[in-house]
Amino acid sequence: METVIKTENLTKRFGDFIAANEISFEVYKGEIFGFLGANGAGKTTAMRMLCGLSIPSSGKATIAGYDIYRQTELIKKNIGYMSQKFSLYDDLTILENIQFFGGIYGLSNKQIKDKSESLIEQLGLHQEAKKLVVSLPLGWKQKLSFSVAVLHEPKIVFLDEPTGGVDPVTRRQFWDLIYEAANRGVTIFVTTHYMDEAEYCNRISIMVDGKIEALDTPSHLKKTFAATSMDEVFYQLARGAKRGD
Amino acid sequence: MKAVVVTNLSKVYGKEKTRAVHDVSFSVEKGELFGLIGPDGAGKTSIFRMLTTLLLPDNGTATVDGFDVVKDYRQIRNTVGYMPGKFSLYQDLTVEENLNFFASVFGTSIQENYHLIKDIYIQLEKFKDRRAGKLSGGMKQKLALCCALIHKPTVLFLDEPTTGVDPVSRKEFWEMLKRLKTEGITIVVSTPYMDEASMCDRIALIQMGKIMSIDTPENIVAAYPVPLYAVKADNMFLLLKNLGAYEKTIYSYAYGEYAHASFRNVSDEAEPVKFLNESGLREIEIYQTTPTIEDCFIKLLKN
Numbered sequence: 001m002e003t004v005i006k007t008e009n010l011t012k013r014f015g016d017f018i019a020a021n022e023i024s025f026e027v028y029k030g031e032i033f034g035f036l037g038a039n040g041a042g043k044t045t046a047m048r049m050l051c052g053l054s055i056p057s058s059g060k061a062t063i064a065g066y067d068i069y070r071q072t073e074l075i076k077k078n079i080g081y082m083s084q085k086f087s088l089y090d091d092l093t094i095l096e097n098i099q100f101f102g103g104i105y106g107l108s109n110k111q112i113k114d115k116s117e118s119l120i121e122q123l124g125l126h127q128e129a130k131k132l133v134v135s136l137p138l139g140w141k142q143k144l145s146f147s148v149a150v151l152h153e154p155k156i157v158f159l160d161e162p163t164g165g166v167d168p169v170t171r172r173q174f175w176d177l178i179y180e181a182a183n184r185g186v187t188i189f190v191t192t193h194y195m196d197e198a199e200y201c202n203r204i205s206i207m208v209d210g211k212i213e214a215l216d217t218p219s220h221l222k223k224t225f226a227a228t229s230m231d232e233v234f235y236q237l238a239r240g241a242k243r244g245d
Numbered sequence: 246m247k248a249v250v251v252t253n254l255s256k257v258y259g260k261e262k263t264r265a266v267h268d269v270s271f272s273v274e275k276g277e278l279f280g281l282i283g284p285d286g287a288g289k290t291s292i293f294r295m296l297t298t299l300l301l302p303d304n305g306t307a308t309v310d311g312f313d314v315v316k317d318y319r320q321i322r323n324t325v326g327y328m329p330g331k332f333s334l335y336q337d338l339t340v341e342e343n344l345n346f347f348a349s350v351f352g353t354s355i356q357e358n359y360h361l362i363k364d365i366y367i368q369l370e371k372f373k374d375r376r377a378g379k380l381s382g383g384m385k386q387k388l389a390l391c392c393a394l395i396h397k398p399t400v401l402f403l404d405e406p407t408t409g410v411d412p413v414s415r416k417e418f419w420e421m422l423k424r425l426k427t428e429g430i431t432i433v434v435s436t437p438y439m440d441e442a443s444m445c446d447r448i449a450l451i452q453m454g455k456i457m458s459i460d461t462p463e464n465i466v467a468a469y470p471v472p473l474y475a476v477k478a479d480n481m482f483l484l485l486k487n488l489g490a491y492e493k494t495i496y497s498y499a500y501g502e503y504a505h506a507s508f509r510n511v512s513d514e515a516e517p518v519k520f521l522n523e524s525g526l527r528e529i530e531i532y533q534t535t536p537t538i539e540d541c542f543i544k545l546l547k548n
Contacts, residue, residue: 002430037384037411038411038413038414039381039383039409039410039411039414040381040383080542083276084409092525132394135261137286139284150249156531164408164409164437165284165408165437166284166285166437166544167283167287167437167452167545167546168284168542168546169441169498169541169546169547170284172498172499175499179482193409193410193412193415194410194438195412195501196499196500196501199501199502200499200501219502227399229395230501231412233414234411234412234413235412235416238411238412238413239413240371241413
């Protein structure tokens with residue numbers, strides 16, 4: 001199995017505060033990896049380091065084969081990112097957003113044209129292509145921004161709570177997109193507060209107070225913690241959290 | 246007298262006449278914990294803003310404590326508590342200054358109603374000199390709840406208090422609400438998390454500005470019209486594909502580690518199992534399961 005994310009004792013300190021404390025794990029090509037933890041556990045800090053946006057205090061990591069200290073620009077080129085908060089430009093049309101992000105990631109005009117057409121086709125957005133993104137319902141926006149995040153065929157895509165507030169049917173359609181991308185070999189690194197979505201991941205890690213306290217497949221985790229649901233596993237681990245919010 | 250009565254309430258926005266709230270009616274009993282359950286964009290915030298007199302309805306009427314939301318807005322503003330979905334306290338005031346400010350605006354003091362906020366405020370007390378803008382998300386949420394409670398409101402409106410909050414903190418938040426309920430405060434709360442519905446006395450399921458169903462969580466679940474099955478097999482992806490293709494399937498979709506499915510014209514699970522077996526799936530596990538609010542919501546959306 002090809003390893004696309006590898007961290008060893010990755011640590012980030014802010015003064016006396018250790019936001020991420022010696023985290024070590026590997027993620028494989030095409031895997032759907034769930035990155036869970038309570039608010040304040042250090043998920044965002046860890047994710048910012050993995051995306052090349054924040055330099056670690058100590059430890060090692062490679063993302064898509066690139067070093068997290070020295071090759072952050074190459075990391076950024078080879079990953080995709082979406083979150084619930086920042087997704088697309090509301091005051092650009094759907095087509096303009098696709099063109100803009102395609103351009104940012106260095107696709108040629110021809111590639112952008114082909115990609116735009118197939119993407120609009122795939123999402124069934126013909127009617128809406130020239131409408132402003134602001135007029136789209138949240139679920140559509142999130143599906144579109146996922147598609148834009150993988151437009152440049154990144155090796156890894158980071159999804160930060162992509163389905164927050166989305167209705168249950170659209171939430172499932174969103175996961176169909178995730179499965180398709182994973183089947184094409186894109187590695188998915190996803191955070192969520194929906195515990196049923198944790199079940200859709202191949203493996204998940206649970207962070208507590210800056211450390212990874214558990215990492216396994218959902219079914220093994222349930223066995224280990226003698227729990228009937230992921231909700232219970234999460235509760236057992238996160239209940240003991242001392243910090244956070 | 247009911248705490249909240251909403252009759253045929255409607256709200257339309259902008260040139261494009263987007264229907265945010267469409268002909269919505271419901272009422273909330275005194276002391277009830279009532280939930281508006283629906284995704285972002287369903288119209289929950291617009292309803293809250295009309296009930297708290299911050300937005301004028303285009304059609305219909307609503308009363309809070311018997312006061313009309315248009316004519317008697319002054320009375321309503323004095324008696325209700327409102328925690329908006331977006332953090333709206335003063336970022337450059339400290340925790341204590343914010344709380345003092347809200348108490349004094351409503352002509353009361355922190356001491357007078359301290360018993361209401363004690364459990365929550367204790368967790369904030371060590372940060373009382375910190376500016377509100379510098380608090381973590383969970384702490385901001387707790388402070389906002391304290392500020393909405395400090396004048397002992399008759400009705401407390403909480404707009405998505407748990408959005409983006411982890412499952413453990415969400416559970417704690419709902420336990421706080423249950424304690425407040427015992428103080429006799431009527432609570433109207435909205436959430437996009439379907440699993441929180443069971444914590445409410447009654448719920449309204451809302452989508453695209455319309456209420457699809459309104460009842461106790463138990464009754465909504467009991468009204469699910471067909472048997473619902475939880476199914477598992479060696480390959481989830483193929484299982485979902487095959488369930489979708491099965492001619493007797495009514496609904497099928499992923500639900501955590503299982504797929505949920507309902508079938509027409511089958512007497513028991515033997516028939517679908519036979520079909521799945523013939524489709525090449527192995528290790529099939531199937532049992533009849535109790536629908537959740539999320540199952541009910543999905544059914545309503547697909548109708």
